[in-house]
Amino acid sequence: MIAMWDAGFSAVDPEVERALEQGQGQMAFERMHWQLDAVWKEMERCLVPGGIACINIGDATRTLGGVFSLYANHARIIAAMERLGMRCLPLILWRKPTNAPNKFMGSGMLPPGAYVTLEHEYVLVFRKGDKRGFAKTKARELRNQSAYFWEERNQWFSDLWEFRGAQQKMGRNAARTRSAAFPLELPFRLIQMYSVAGETVLDPFAGTGTTALAALVSGRNSLSVEVQPELRSIIRDTFAATTLEQLNARQRLRLQEHLDFVAARGADRFKHHNAFYDFPVMTRQEIQLQLPALEAFQWQAADQLEGHYGVLKADF
Numbered sequence: 001m002i003a004m005w006d007a008g009f010s011a012v013d014p015e016v017e018r019a020l021e022q023g024q025g026q027m028a029f030e031r032m033h034w035q036l037d038a039v040w041k042e043m044e045r046c047l048v049p050g051g052i053a054c055i056n057i058g059d060a061t062r063t064l065g066g067v068f069s070l071y072a073n074h075a076r077i078i079a080a081m082e083r084l085g086m087r088c089l090p091l092i093l094w095r096k097p098t099n100a101p102n103k104f105m106g107s108g109m110l111p112p113g114a115y116v117t118l119e120h121e122y123v124l125v126f127r128k129g130d131k132r133g134f135a136k137t138k139a140r141e142l143r144n145q146s147a148y149f150w151e152e153r154n155q156w157f158s159d160l161w162e163f164r165g166a167q168q169k170m171g172r173n174a175a176r177t178r179s180a181a182f183p184l185e186l187p188f189r190l191i192q193m194y195s196v197a198g199e200t201v202l203d204p205f206a207g208t209g210t211t212a213l214a215a216l217v218s219g220r221n222s223l224s225v226e227v228q229p230e231l232r233s234i235i236r237d238t239f240a241a242t243t244l245e246q247l248n249a250r251q252r253l254r255l256q257e258h259l260d261f262v263a264a265r266g267a268d269r270f271k272h273h274n275a276f277y278d279f280p281v282m283t284r285q286e287i288q289l290q291l292p293a294l295e296a297f298q299w300q301a302a303d304q305l306e307g308h309y310g311v312l313k314a315d316f
C-alpha cells in the first residue's frame with residue numbers, strides 16, 4: 001500500500017488500480033494481498049517440515065478518497081500464514097533509522113488529530129509444523145558447527161533490532177537503495193539463526209539479491225525468484241563487484257567481536273573451550289562452532305553461482 005508498488009500489483013490485477021482510483025482502500029489492500037497469498041502458499045509448499053519462514057514487511061499509511069488509514073500488512077500476512085497451517089513464532093521489530101525532520105503526520109500539537117510515525121518494520125517468523133529433529137550423526141555435526149556465540153544469541157534473539165552504522169551500510173549501493181533493499185545484516189542474522197550450513201534458503205522476492213549474498217557468505221545454498229527481469233544484471237553486477245575479502249568481512253567480524261568479548265570479560269571467566277579456534281566460549285553448545293570462509297566462486301550459468309569454502313581462520 002505504498003505508491004512504489006502500485007504499478008506492479010495493478011499490472012497483475014487491474015482491479016487494484018481501479019480500487020485505488022476510486023478511493024476504495026480496503027479493496028485495493030485485500031486484492032494486493034491476494035497476490036501475496038499465492039506466494040505464501042508456494043513458500044509453504046517448498047519448505048521442509050520444521051523449516052522456518054521469515055517475512056520482512058512494513059505496515060503502510062495512506063490517504064485514499066480523503067480517508068487516512070493504517071494498512072496493517074503484518075496482521076494480514078499472519079492471518080494468511082495461519083490459514084496455511086504455519087505456526088506463528090515470536091516476531092522481530094526492526095527499528096529503521098529515520099532522520100526526516102518532517103516525519104510527524106496529522107494536525108500538529110492539537111489532540112487528538114495527530115498520528116504516530118511508523119518507524120519500524122516487522123520480521124514475521126513462522127515454522128512449518130513441529131521442531132526439526134537432527135537424528136543422524138552428520139546432521140548433528142553440521143548443526144553443532146553452525147552454532148552461534150552466546151553473546152550473539154543475546155543480541156539476535158531480542159525482539160527489537162536496530163542496526164548500527166556499519167551493519168546498516170554493509171553492501172549499500174544506489175540500486176539497492178532504490179529498490180527498498182534491506183541491509184545485509186537482516187538476512188545474515190536470520191540465516192545463522194534459522195538454518196544449518198549447507199542447507200538451502202529460498203527468497204521469493206529477490207530484489208537486488210541481498211538474501212542470496214547473505215546465504216553465500218554463510219555457506220548456505222540459495223534460490224532467488226524475482227518478477228522484474230532487469231534485476232538479474234543488477235544482482236550479477238553486485239556479486240561480480242564484490243571481492244572475497246568484502247564477502248568474508250561479516251563472518252570475520254563475528255570472530256573479531258567474539259575475541260573482543262573474551263578480552264572484555266576476561267579469558268579466565270569462561271568454562272568452555274572451542275575445539276577448532278582454541279578460544280574460550282560461554283557454553284558447551286559453542287565448542288564445535290566453525291565459521292565458513294568463502295575461498296572462491298564461479299559462475300556456472302548466467303544466473304547460477306558456485307562457491308567453494310574452507311573454515312575461516314582467526315589469523316588477526
Ligand SMILES: C[S@@+](CC[C@H](N)C(=O)[O-])C[C@H]1O[C@@H](n2cnc3c(N)ncnc32)[C@H](O)[C@@H]1O
Pocket residue numbers: 008035039176179180181182183204205206207208209210211225226227228231
Ligand atoms: C522490497 S523488494 C525486495 C528487496 C530485497 N529484500 C533486497 O534486499 O534487495 C521486493 C521485490 O519483490 C519483487 N516481487 C514482487 N512481487 C513478486 C512476485 N509475485 N514474485 C516474485 N517477485 C516479486 C519485486 O519486483 C521486488 O524486486
